[in-house]
Amino acid sequence: MIGNPAFAKRAGSDTREPFHRGGVMRRMFTRFMALAFALGVCLVLPGVGQAQEETRKTTVYGMLRQTPQGGIELTSAQEPGVVYVPFDRGSIMNSLLDIKVRVRGVVREIVVRNGVTYKVLAVDDVTPMTAEYGATTIERGKAAGLPGTDLAEVHAYHDRTCYFYPRYAVVESLAGYSDGHVLKVSAHTAADSPDAVCELAQGRPLFEIPNGGDFAFAGLSGDTLFVTNGPADGLHGLMAVNLAAQKQTLDATVIPGASVASGSLAYGEKIESGRKPACPAGKTATRPMRLDLKTGKAAPAGKDSCWP
Structure with a gap:
């Protein structure tokens, strides 16, 4: 017999109910212990939760626009088909509508609707990227x-x-x-x-x-x-x-x-050594050169002269 024989005899002829209740209690106890362990880890290592949140932070470069319903959306040319739904406690975004901005924050939720991916973004800071803001x-x-x-x-x-x-x-x-x-x-x-x-x-x-x-x-x-x-x-x-x-x-x-x-690059190079024209005082001997940009090789491209 599976379970506690002594308990089964006192309870009557049905021995399955005590076992069923015992299984439920064991599962509840296991879940409680797992939760307690996780809580203990967070208490002992308070930086763990913070580090996990930092890894989810994102930076978006785009445009803030107001929707017909009065909300604010953020779109980026680098993420077609994605709409960010930003929210911030300071409500500073209302003064930065319809200009390029850099938004940093944490994506809290992602929802796909009618082929569009909506990302709920908890905003940490917003920086304008346009000339009128310097x-x-x-x-x-x-x-x-x-x-x-x-x-x-x-x-x-x-x-x-x-x-x-x-x-x-x-x-x-x-x-x-x-x-x-x-x-x-x-x-x-x-x-x-x-x-x-x-x-x-x-x-x-x-x-x-x-x-x-x-x-x-x-x-x-x-x-x-x-x-x-x-x-x-x-x-x-x-x-x-x-x-x-x-x-x-x-x-x-x-x-x-x-x-x-x-x-190719055409340039006049100062002749540092070797044969060169005899230039008057105040003038520099130069040689026209051509650099092939694909091969990286340079070669003379004309007669030596004095400059200026």
Whole structure:
């Protein structure tokens, strides 16, 4: 007989009821012990619950809009088919409608309805991303750097400039500890938000030029980045880097007038050694050169001369 024989004899002929009640009590006791154990873990390790919540935090770059019913929705170009339903205790979102914003918070609930995913977002903070709030201005199709380089989407912040391209982004800012520029270059995908990439919150960092005098961004052509060092109207340094191969392809002292056309860089390089023309005082011997951006190989492209 399964159960307690002594209890069965006192209870009568049906021995199943005591066993059934005992099973229920055992299940209730097991659940109670599991709950008590979980509570004990939370009491002993108060940071556990907080850490789990932190991992669910998300950052959304998008637009806050008011619905016909008076509510507020947040949509992002990087998440088509997703609508965030944000709520915050301070109700600061009402003053940030119809402008680009960065919203940080925790997704509390996800509901799919009629093919649309609704995410209830508990908002921690909202940051405006538009010019009228002093955050940034955006210019598209902007020429940046050497003539002939790719057009960029330029995000001009109060403390830095971001040159955004289909595969790369270059963030240029003034060095905080000395004169000069800090350049940070990263790769990104179409799924990354331009605002997040320009804030260095998304994308894959490739390299950084922390400082070095007058380093400045000089444009991008395909996978090739150009950086100058020194005044553009005189002799100055010119560097080229193949970002895909992560390889430097040029480091030369050049005269003004470098340009990109048909997949190559044309420039006049100062002749440092070897045969060169005899130039009068105040003039520099130079050689016209051409750098193939695909192969990274440079070759002479004309006769030596004196500059200026």
